[in-house]
Amino acid sequence: MKNIILASTSTLFGQNYLSYLLPEVKLLFKSIEEIIFIPYARPGGLSHDAYTQNAATAFATLGIRVNGLHTFTDPAKAIKEAQGFFTGGGNTFLLVKQLHELGLMQILKNAVEQSKPYLGTSAGSNIGGLNMQNTNDMPIVYPPDFTTMGLVPFNLNAHYLDPDPSSTHNGETRETRIKEFHVFNEIPVVGLREGSWIRVKGELVTTEGSKNSRIFLQGKEPYELSAGSELNFK
Template identity: 40%
Template sequence: MAPSLLLMSSSRVNDSEYLQAYAEFIKGHFDAAQEVLFIPYAGVTMDYDTYTARVQQALAAYDIRIKGLHTANDPQAEIRSAEGILVGGGNTFRLLQQLYHYDLLAEIQAKVKQGCPYAGWSAGANIAGLTIRTTNDMPIVEPPSFRALELVPLQLNPHYVDVHPPGFHGETRAQRLAEYMTLHPGTPVLALREGALLEVSASAQVIHCCTGVNGSDPAFLFRAGTQTPLPAGTDLNKLV
């Protein structure tokens, strides 16, 4: 069965309220679920109870029931019984480390392959790719491997920006992704501006754009030394 994925770049767009720019997408994505399992492991400076409560509050108006995975006595069994899986942003290295610690990668992969809808933003989107080698985050912890969920056959780079402020002499995001392409020319990288998201269904992998995205294109595809702009409505099935 084809995966059902909603991969969002960020939790906000410009000055929007927490998760509100994406709320209608999230509601539609989990429409058949009575309860959605939330994975808060990317949170570092916010404890898991607080993080889960924040997500619950943000989605309460949309009748989406949220349960924090951290409250489960058996996280693997909780994944196996989930009707929907939602993964929050934060630090991607910490998130992946915790998924390895609880031995959850194979469980999530199997559940999603069975048709369970998966959604994530920022770090939660990052881990849906092949590896986390194109995250923007600092490696504050060391997971056993950079291999991630492999739910899509590409790398992801949420929060993509292409500004180069005057006087800034560090590498731009595009230059960093060019370094990755140099060493991995055959692996595509999907860069999502804030407010952009990738929706994957049985028939398509479509780029969407929320109101307020800065820039003419919500996403870019980096591969083999090229950078291709992706307008809203682009179906990645035709490109990767």
């Protein structure tokens, strides 16, 4: 049974790393003593060690040990033997490139689909979708494939922002960009606002958190889905 949280962000404004999510994280990793952290997205060029330490500090409050995947000589074996996983945010292009080039994307998918709990935030949530084509990140590197784990039958747009009617910015809104995607693609997209997440328990997929989610389907007007609602796109 899949046991997954895909969150828009790791940190709400003015709060500590993961603090808003910790009650849910505690339930997700119930009875788990140790997890693997996947630091490949490296926000701001942060080192793998420093990024892993951030995660370890947060998880220490739950009594859970954290090991960085980058420290294993055989990362595929480490994933197969792990109790659970956390993939942090940063640049999705970099994260996807590393996972594909190391041959780990499918291995991680298999492990999560075998009931090992998975937490993703931002880029780490993006890779839970069918592909990474709705990321907001700049293409600082070129992945060999945009395909991601497909843990859920849709794509995510983490850090979703609503149009600001008072803004003088003339660039495209997030909604416009997703509609551009739907000119060429049928895949549903869930816009996750800050403080929101997707919860997967077996075959049940729900929206959770403090904000509504914005749902985009090809050829239809986007609509709002309140927290606690089942995601079935009907």
